[in-house]
Amino acid sequence: MHHGAEVLLSLFVVFVAAQIGGEIAQRLKMPAVVGEIAAGCLIGPYALGWVKLNEPLEVLAELGAVFLLFSVGLETRAGDLRKVGRVATLVGVSGVVLPFVFGGLWAWASGFETPKAMFVAAAFVATSAGITARVLQELGVLGRMESRIILGAAVIDDILAMLLLGMVTAIQGGGGVNVVSLLVVLAQAVGFVALVTLVGTRVMKKSSPLMDAPIHPHSPLTLSLIICLGLAVAASFIGLAAIIGAFLAGMIVAETQQRHSLERQVQVIMAFLVPFFFVVTGAKVDVRQLGSVSAVGMVAVVTLLAVVSKLVGCGLAALSTGRRSALIVGVGMVPRGEVGIIVASLGLQAAVFSETLYAVIIAMSLLTSVIAPPVLKALFSGEKPEPHEDVSHLIGVEETGHS
Amino acid sequence: MHHGAEVLLSLFVVFVAAQIGGEIAQRLKMPAVVGEIAAGCLIGPYALGWVKLNEPLEVLAELGAVFLLFSVGLETRAGDLRKVGRVATLVGVSGVVLPFVFGGLWAWASGFETPKAMFVAAAFVATSAGITARVLQELGVLGRMESRIILGAAVIDDILAMLLLGMVTAIQGGGGVNVVSLLVVLAQAVGFVALVTLVGTRVMKKSSPLMDAPIHPHSPLTLSLIICLGLAVAASFIGLAAIIGAFLAGMIVAETQQRHSLERQVQVIMAFLVPFFFVVTGAKVDVRQLGSVSAVGMVAVVTLLAVVSKLVGCGLAALSTGRRSALIVGVGMVPRGEVGIIVASLGLQAAVFSETLYAVIIAMSLLTSVIAPPVLKALFSGEKPEPHEDVSHLIGVEETGHS
Secondary structure, eight states: OHHHHHHHHHHHHHHHHHHHHHHHHHHTTSOHHHHHHHHHHHHSTTTTOOOOOOHHHHHHHHHHHHHHHHHHHHTOOHHHHHHTHHHHHHHHHHHHHHHHHHHHHHHHHTTOOHHHHHHHHHTTTOOOHHHHHHHHHHHTOTTSHHHHHHHHHHHHHHHHHHHHHHHHHHHHTTSOOOHHHHHHHHHHHHHHHHHIIIIIHHHHHHHHHHHHSOSSTTHHHHHHHHHHHHHHHHHHHTTSOHHHHHHHHHHHHTTSTTHHHHHHHHHHHHHHHHHHHHHHHHHTOOGGGGOSHHHHHHHHHHHHHHHHHHHHHHHHHTGGGOHHHHHHHHHHTOOOHHHHHHHHHHHHHTTOSOHHHHHHHHHHHHHHHHHHHHHHHHHHHTSOOOSGGGOHHHHTOOSSSOO | OHHHHHHHHHHHHHHHHHHHHHHHHHHTTSOHHHHHHHHHHHHSTTTTOOOOOOHHHHHHHHHHHHHHHHHHHHTOOHHHHHHTHHHHHHHHHHHHHHHHHHHHHHHHHTTOOHHHHHHHHHHTTOOOHHHHHHHHHHHTOTTSHHHHHHHHHHHHHHHHHHHHHHHHHHHHTTSOOOHHHHHHHHHHHHHHHHHIIIIIHHHHHHHHHHHHSOSSTTHHHHHHHHHHHHHHHHHHHTTSOHHHHHHHHHHHHTTSTTHHHHHHHHHHHHHHHHHHHHHHHHHTOOGGGGOSHHHHHHHHHHHHHHHHHHHHHHHHHTGGGOHHHHHHHHHHTOOOHHHHHHHHHHHHHTTOSOHHHHHHHHHHHHHHHHHHHHHHHHHHHTSOOOSGGGOHHHHTOOSSSOO
């Protein structure tokens, strides 16, 4: 019973820290996310030590990320995503290749053998959709073309990153790369995404009236929660991130007539769970490992490489949308967040990464996650206010006339 | 990562099982709770084994109970509770004494020595506010006088049960009963409840406009969540059930102007979390231990004693409210739920209970939880429909006239 009280206490501390951190960040005109991550660093086991990371906290954090991406999916129409499909694919691919090459070269120049260098390079690759998605949502720009490209590219990116990770761990494990098994993994992932978006979208459109059946009060909500959890589980079983499944779930549920009431309801669940995701992400940084001068220099170099490679890789691929939009897309893909942390943990387990390299990669993941949101905010708000999205001609309102 | 996928899968299975179980129960005209508990028994580790109980599941279950009682608190006004204070106290006390005496006598007659018999008796005592509260909420009768008596008595009951448990574990541990330390525990508990209800109520009434300040979108919600988690933690640190703290938190938040929008928002969080509470409760029953004829007989006797002692103890104490109301209060106090299970677990750990007695007590806790809800439902719905709560004279509507 007393253990239960301690776990409950840790949830309380994390939740309160998130609110305070978010509040401070917003007063400093920064996105709330930044403050939540920073609060996590501060109260985490490596700094003040006010919370120990326990499994329930990790699961609440994962659920937070799942519902975050589910709600982002709810605000995304499959049709809109398809329109930017070609650019998003280009951005996703180019945003994987460049960081992998840059990261590999850096590791190789630092004296790692080729297989290990490839593992290090993998940590440069993945994008954390969660952090950017939250910022886009906070800014209310999820409907923008750049946001759609970022979200589409994040799905492609996750599939490629997963393949890459499978490849480097296989090489690291001593076995050669099994092309057939990699192709199977690829086919599974692409098949999953295609099946869910194509079939799911149609099924949901048709079953929309069914969700209205007054079986019990929360029917549309509980059905949506089942779809969300179910696809998150399915995605993580075929090796994709659970949040990709949740994003797709949100996208197909968005085809129902209940999407607007569901959006509001999911935001309530998010208000409770999402803070756990960001605070726990921050709490994983071992700031003590970064005390030496050489480590600080290493963090600077690695972070710079990570930012530039992603910015250039994604930005160039999106150049057809205009320079400013390309810049927004590039910045939006910069955060490595929890995905970089996962790769680093695998590297530590496999004894490829030293304790210091581990801390450096995690610091890079966090720094990219903290740098990108304010820049993104500045890029969006630095624009001339949009002329009501050019809908004036659609609804027959003219600029002249009534003042 | 794969472990994470398995935990996510277990959440998915539990959530889906709860929906199916709840649905079936409602089609059989039973409260959804019954179906959710039964689903837990079925898929739990002792029957089908589709889910293993892991710590994240336990924490989600506890959070479910916390938010359930928080929402019940939101529908309860401190003033209303004070009106039934005298009867509720009587019901609480009498509903602890009689089951303790009956349980002790049975254990003593079954051959337990006095200290062990007292431990067994303690398992007969506690009431699970969660199960009854859910049923009252489902039936929409939380505003009724009987419901208020039940909720008030549940708070008294929990304080007394905690003292009793402290006493029997002390006696069991060989040491005598330390009257001073018991008094300290009592003073803490009563002081906590008094402080929260009296001071909290006033503070919340005054800070209501503050919660409207547009600091960030979910401010009233996040502030309420902080109060809810905070008081749940505080309650469990002084040895009360976390849900008692959550109930009090709901009651003081109900004094703000935002109570109605908060009620709706908390219901969304409940739709996600409460199913975990009931399914996990059900999953803890080791049905295999109950296979033998003697065990079945023992379950029957123990359950009968538990039902009768609570029914008589609480019913007699509430007789001043009329016979039917007294019956409703008595039935409402019958479920032992997770509280009985906690006492049984402590008894097993302390080697006071055999594996069989443990399973018997748990079966009793579950049976009382499954028997009471349908009876409660029948008692409430068997009444003549209320004449619109006699508000007609308040709003100036007359029965005659416009048809």
